Amino acid sequence: SFATLIEQFKDSSNEELQIEVAKAMANQGFTYDQQGKPDDALNSYATLIEQFKDSLNEEIQIRVAKAMNNQVVFYGSQKDFTAALNLHSQLLERFKDANNAEIKAQVKTALANIAELALFFETPEQVLSRVTEVEKSIVDQQILAVMQFIRFLLDDKTIEEVFTALTAIPPEMKLTWSFGEIKDYLTDNFEGIKQQQIQAVVQYFEQHKDIEQLRDKLGVPG
Incomplete structure (x- = not known):
């Protein structure tokens, strides 16, 4: 049609x-x-x-x-x-x-x-420069949380700071970020507790169910 x-x-x-x-x-x-x-x-x-x-x-x-x-x-x-x-x-x-x-x-x-x-393609310093550019021009809380997550991947932020950014997203906002393009990167480049925390954040974006449940999975103190 x-x-x-x-x-x-x-x-x-x-x-x-x-x-x-x-x-x-x-x-x-x-x-x-x-x-x-x-x-x-x-x-x-x-x-x-x-x-x-x-x-x-x-x-x-x-x-x-x-x-x-x-x-x-x-x-x-x-x-x-x-x-x-x-x-x-x-x-x-x-x-x-x-x-x-x-x-x-x-x-x-x-x-x-x-x-x-x-x-995938640039040095951590170059990626962080791009993240800073985004943060200077955007007030969308979902995108800002994603930028905090990218900083966490590059050891520039703690998981507690990522969680704080996630709690700033209005509850009524539909989460649309999927991390689909970088899922292989997330799976292949991290392990242990950090890998578990990464997957918990990705699943939260996919399901957007319970921020307190995410807190428990991330091990962030209440």
Whole structure:
């Protein structure tokens, strides 16, 4: 259905139809991703970006920003840091002066994503520099907690400080961070108590059930 809509209206000059085509392309990419077809998802996002990169419509530009962010995540999952970093730079350059709140959110998420992916490819000092950049520009408590977690991985913060950051996340906020791109890194590079603490934090993000239960698993005093 998405493909039919896109094919029929992709060349329309009507702005409302253009918005619907952009939405369909974004939804098509998301659906391919859910089906485990990352290459098809990437093609959908690339087509969306190419077709609407010069659009001045904010609603369309939101989809373009999200598509670029999804590409960053895709290349990160493929361990292609060069491509991910290149797309990340393009996203920041394109939307650095955006005033739209949703586009700003995508830019901030991209900064956090690239800081996480940098664990694979950069020195601890470079990663911490990226983390600091994120912390200076973001007030989202979930992302700030993720940055504290990355600092913990690099022995720059204690598990108690990570737990404090997690308790600052509003209870009503849905946790969306999955650590999917770095799960191999988390499994392969740590052991013992630290490995147990890492897995407890990851599971908390996945389940978001009981902060006091997490306290017990982390061994943080009450």
